[in-house]
Amino acid sequence: MNYDDRISELQNDHDAPTVWQHLSTELLAAGESFDTHRCLFDAVYVDWDSAAGPAPAWLPSVTQIAAANVTTFMHERNLDSHEDQHRWSVDNRDDFWASTIDRLGIQFCEPFTAIVDPASDAETPRWLPGASLNIVDSCFAHASDSPAIIFQDVAGGPLARWSLAELEMLTNRVANGLVARGLQAGDAVAIDMPMTPETVAMYLGIIKMGGVVISIADSFAADEIATRLRLGKAKAIFTQDIIQRGAKRLPLYARVVEADAPPAIVIAAGDALQVELRPGDCPWHDFIGVNDQFESVPGLPGDAVNILFSSGTTGDPKAIPFTQTTPIKCAADAWYHHDIHPGDVLAWPTNLGWMMGPWLIFAALINRSAIALFPDSPVGTAFGKFVQAAGVTMLGVVPSLVRAWRESGCMEGLDWSKIRAFSSTGECSNADDMLYLMWLAEYKPVIEYCGGTEIGGGYITGTVVRPAAPATFNTLALGVDAVILDEAGQRCENGELFLIPPSIGLSNELLNRDHHEVYFSDTPNLANAGLLRRHGDQIERLSSGYFRAHGRVDDTMNLGGIKTSSAEVERVVGDLPEIVESAAIAVGGGPSQLVFYVIVQNDIAAGDLRQAMQTEIHQHLNPLFRISDVVITDTLPRTASNKVMRRVLRDQYEAGNR
Numbered sequence: 001m002n003y004d005d006r007i008s009e010l011q012n013d014h015d016a017p018t019v020w021q022h023l024s025t026e027l028l029a030a031g032e033s034f035d036t037h038r039c040l041f042d043a044v045y046v047d048w049d050s051a052a053g054p055a056p057a058w059l060p061s062v063t064q065i066a067a068a069n070v071t072t073f074m075h076e077r078n079l080d081s082h083e084d085q086h087r088w089s090v091d092n093r094d095d096f097w098a099s100t101i102d103r104l105g106i107q108f109c110e111p112f113t114a115i116v117d118p119a120s121d122a123e124t125p126r127w128l129p130g131a132s133l134n135i136v137d138s139c140f141a142h143a144s145d146s147p148a149i150i151f152q153d154v155a156g157g158p159l160a161r162w163s164l165a166e167l168e169m170l171t172n173r174v175a176n177g178l179v180a181r182g183l184q185a186g187d188a189v190a191i192d193m194p195m196t197p198e199t200v201a202m203y204l205g206i207i208k209m210g211g212v213v214i215s216i217a218d219s220f221a222a223d224e225i226a227t228r229l230r231l232g233k234a235k236a237i238f239t240q241d242i243i244q245r246g247a248k249r250l251p252l253y254a255r256v257v258e259a260d261a262p263p264a265i266v267i268a269a270g271d272a273l274q275v276e277l278r279p280g281d282c283p284w285h286d287f288i289g290v291n292d293q294f295e296s297v298p299g300l301p302g303d304a305v306n307i308l309f310s311s312g313t314t315g316d317p318k319a320i321p322f323t324q325t326t327p328i329k330c331a332a333d334a335w336y337h338h339d340i341h342p343g344d345v346l347a348w349p350t351n352l353g354w355m356m357g358p359w360l361i362f363a364a365l366i367n368r369s370a371i372a373l374f375p376d377s378p379v380g381t382a383f384g385k386f387v388q389a390a391g392v393t394m395l396g397v398v399p400s401l402v403r404a405w406r407e408s409g410c411m412e413g414l415d416w417s418k419i420r421a422f423s424s425t426g427e428c429s430n431a432d433d434m435l436y437l438m439w440l441a442e443y444k445p446v447i448e449y450c451g452g453t454e455i456g457g458g459y460i461t462g463t464v465v466r467p468a469a470p471a472t473f474n475t476l477a478l479g480v481d482a483v484i485l486d487e488a489g490q491r492c493e494n495g496e497l498f499l500i501p502p503s504i505g506l507s508n509e510l511l512n513r514d515h516h517e518v519y520f521s522d523t524p525n526l527a528n529a530g531l532l533r534r535h536g537d538q539i540e541r542l543s544s545g546y547f548r549a550h551g552r553v554d555d556t557m558n559l560g561g562i563k564t565s566s567a568e569v570e571r572v573v574g575d576l577p578e579i580v581e582s583a584a585i586a587v588g589g590g591p592s593q594l595v596f597y598v599i600v601q602n603d604i605a606a607g608d609l610r611q612a613m614q615t616e617i618h619q620h621l622n623p624l625f626r627i628s629d630v631v632i633t634d635t636l637p638r639t640a641s642n643k644v645m646r647r648v649l650r651d652q653y654e655a656g657n658r
Contacts, residue, residue, distance in 0.1 A: 017059055034436055097115050134207065193218055356561075
């Protein structure tokens with residue numbers, strides 16, 4: 001087919017987005033490569049105003065718009081547009097959250113008397129006064145025979161399924177096992193595990209018995225495990241003997257032991273434990289009893305159920321409590337913005353050490369959907385075949401994962417037609433990579449999703465009732481208000497985003513920092529905006545009304561979807577004798593790449609120094625953090641107060657590598 005002629009023919013009667021919609025369907029039917037799609041996408045949009053942001057690659061149909069959850073919500077409130085819907089959600093906070101809680105079927109032991117206590121303030125609101133609940137009850141409030149988890153025991157193995165009843169029984173056995181070991185409501189129990197069906201039951205079981213989960217990423221080194229155990233005051237820990245990644249056997253229990261962890265309950269990755277346990281540690285099969293009945297322990301809405309960690313720019317990571325109300329935010333974002341319906345299947349390669357692990361559990365189960373869990377790395381074809389076989393309808397990614405898929409081509413030729421939407425978070429996206437991701441599933445929208453652990457979800461996101469333009473957001477999250485300000489504290493189109501509290505999901509406290517100092521101290525005083533809450537992302541509002549993220553305005557970075565800080569990685573390499581001083585920056589228009597500027601005191605090749613630094617990061621921070629480049633320099637740019645200007649280094653590096 002002469003596609004140039006076809007484009008000209010379609011352009012006679014249609015605008016560019018509609019032309020692309022017609023043409024992409026024909027290209028898919030003809031089995032054309034992505035390179036052909038990319039070339040013709042550019043041809044269709046040759047006159048597109050780039051100032052408006054990337055051109056749309058997916059348009060919602062009339063049928064899709066009518067079936068969307070947000071359309072139901074708009075009709076109920078007699079709202080005419082998505083802008084009206086968002087404004088209503090923040091101007092009518094009580095009505096919005098009351099209707100959301102009812103819509104999600106949140107279960108209460110005692111009802112709330114108000115959405116927010118009028119005696120509390122916007123900085124530290126007290127949500128749902130008068131209520132008592134255990135949020136786990138809301139995960140099991142629908143048909144017990146519906147699918148809860150779809151998984152493989154080994155990559156490429158047969159699919160297995162747990163019903164909601166089976167998950168609840170194991171959850172109850174975990175809760176009974178903890179009580180039998182002397183743990184009680186309010187006690188903290190850590191989980192350092194890959195994401196498995198048993199991990200989900202451990203997580204829910206701890207909360208159901210009134211405990212608090214301490215979330216630890218299974219990739220962390222012993223030093224970082226020890227820090228999180230200390231900050232969370234863990235009294236016990238669930239872990240696994242090893243992690244099997246393809247042919248590799250990675251130690252996990254050994255790292256937990258090195259971290260001097262409290263008594264451990266240890267599950268085997270295979271048929272039997274492959275490690276010898278410390279005195280006082282307990283094998284999973286001895287811990288888990290037969291009693292599968294347990295009455296959940298209710299708590300107050302503001303009680304912590306999970307402690308997660310998010311790095312600041314200095315010192316220990318911030319210890320952030322998820323309360324009983326945070327899962328409401330997770331489930332609400334899934335319903336409104338990811339358009340999750342009963343019977344959907346959600347997959348997101350993650351673990352409990354990243355907020356998307358708890359998010360996935362609550363977003364799926366409260367919305368009467370299933371969780372799809374893959375037992376290995378998601379970088380190869382085996383993961384793609386699992387997505388296909390499990391019938392995944394919403395697939396979450398980090399942009400660096402999509403880039404790896406594109407470079408290898410490992411997901412091409414699979415049938416991902418059941419996917420209705422993707423979601424991307426953790427890093428700034430690259431438009432070409434996101435177009436490729438959409439192509440893999442015959443053009444399905446990517447819901448860009450940006451927020452944070454201290455938000456319990458997103459503040460800026462997408463919706464399936466608007467065209468999807470790769471690597472852009474098309475709405476602020478419902479129930480969350482925000483402004484973009486320049487360095488003078490005035491409204492602008494490209495600057496630092498500040499949240500306007502209150503909103504369910506926003507943290508009220510940090511266990512090891514002054515919450516006011518971190519989020520509210522010295523924030524701009526903007527007329528008619530009320531109290532502003534600092535978040536630290538640079539956001540640009542495009543002329544189309546969409547948004548683009550430009551990363552952090554401070555020294556925090558996202559590496560592979562895990563938030564860390566310049567200070568944290570600099571501290572780890574700082575003991576190397578060759579290094580006088582270092583400055584770590586994250587660069588790249590898509591997934592962040594870690595680059596070091598280093599002042600050295602001995603003659604050493606940059607390659608040798610990079611290897612030594614990588615070893616330190618691997619052993620003492622996180623083996624998933626990879627150094628992209630090391631630049632040896634004589635000086636580092638500084639402010640008048642002697643603070644290293646990492647933003648200047650980022651600009652210098654990116655200018656020199658264009």
